[in-house]
Amino acid sequence: MQIIQPHYHAIARTAQDYERMAMSGVVAVCEPAFWAGFDRKYPETFIDYFRQIGEFEPTRAADYGIRHFFWVAVNPKEAENPELSREVLKKFPDFFEMPNCLGVGETGLHKSTANEAMIFEEQVSLAVEHDQLILIHTPHLEDKTHGTRRILEILEGLPVDRNRVWIDHAEEHTIRPILDAGYWSGFTLYPITKCSPKRAVDMLELYGRERILVNSSADWGPSDPFTLQECVCEYRRRGNSLQDAMEIFYNNPVRFLGQNPKFDLPLLKVEEMREEAEAPAEQPAEEPADRA
Numbered sequence: 001m002q003i004i005q006p007h008y009h010a011i012a013r014t015a016q017d018y019e020r021m022a023m024s025g026v027v028a029v030c031e032p033a034f035w036a037g038f039d040r041k042y043p044e045t046f047i048d049y050f051r052q053i054g055e056f057e058p059t060r061a062a063d064y065g066i067r068h069f070f071w072v073a074v075n076p077k078e079a080e081n082p083e084l085s086r087e088v089l090k091k092f093p094d095f096f097e098m099p100n101c102l103g104v105g106e107t108g109l110h111k112s113t114a115n116e117a118m119i120f121e122e123q124v125s126l127a128v129e130h131d132q133l134i135l136i137h138t139p140h141l142e143d144k145t146h147g148t149r150r151i152l153e154i155l156e157g158l159p160v161d162r163n164r165v166w167i168d169h170a171e172e173h174t175i176r177p178i179l180d181a182g183y184w185s186g187f188t189l190y191p192i193t194k195c196s197p198k199r200a201v202d203m204l205e206l207y208g209r210e211r212i213l214v215n216s217s218a219d220w221g222p223s224d225p226f227t228l229q230e231c232v233c234e235y236r237r238r239g240n241s242l243q244d245a246m247e248i249f250y251n252n253p254v255r256f257l258g259q260n261p262k263f264d265l266p267l268l269k270v271e272e273m274r275e276e277a278e279a280p281a282e283q284p285a286e287e288p289a290d291r292a
């Protein structure tokens with residue numbers, strides 16, 4: 001089965017991860033810009049980081065036949081430094097020109113401070129101005145509900161096309177307001193913290209598959225790219241069809257990301273496959289020749 005990994009921090013992972021992902025059917029990964037584990041001091045450090053995920057990572061992925069796309073953003077933690085953030089934002093349009101850049105992400109909130117909110121708003125506005133897709137990080141569990149609500153409030157005041165905005169790291173208590181407001185919602189799977197593959201399937205059963213993107217982030221902390229495949233297996237184990245799995249784990253990312261024409265992977269014709277799979281097998285016209 002072909003799988004798209006829509007949120008993946010390849011910079012933190014090994015070539016062996018790429019190889020194992022390719023062997024498990026992953027055909028494309030998308031790498032948002034995120035926090036490096038420490039606060040960067042210089043705008044140039046961000047620019048070099050964007051070049052690494054925009055220019056170098058695609059070559060590593062290509063070695064395993066995987067397409068690689070990326071996003072640019074100042075993450076919420078470093079948005080605490082507005083002066084630095086604005087210097088970096090000035091360079092975004094250069095990256096928007098690149099053939100594999102999908103938009104602005106992951107921007108969002110971490111502790112929902114005034115500076116974070118201000119730089120988040122500026123990044124969303126820049127994305128809108130340049131007709132880019134938007135990927136939004138919601139805070140960790142302590143502040144998830146409040147932070148998600150703040151994000152929705154801020155977006156409310158901006159001229160965004162909601163179908164072009166993906167609000168990620170949703171959990172049981174935040175998915176509903178995201179979907180109800182018309183945005184795409186993401187589940188980020190982790191082996192220990194955050195959403196597990198089983199809980200993600202519970203949510204798929206409760207809310208359906210429309211406007212849902214499942215990913216495993218896989219960053220430099222305790223994480224595992226293959227929680228995504230675990231989720232596919234759990235979904236199938238509960239009796240869902242292969243075709244329904246393809247809709248969620250391949251076609252949904254194509255539907256969202258393909259709104260940027262640079263993401264040019266084709267939609268799979270799942271309904272045709274379903275009809276074929278369900279059609280009764282044809283009987284051979286005559287008895288096979290005796291091989292004896």
Ligand SMILES: [Zn+2]
Nearest residue numbers: 032034106217
């Ligand atoms: Zn991330």
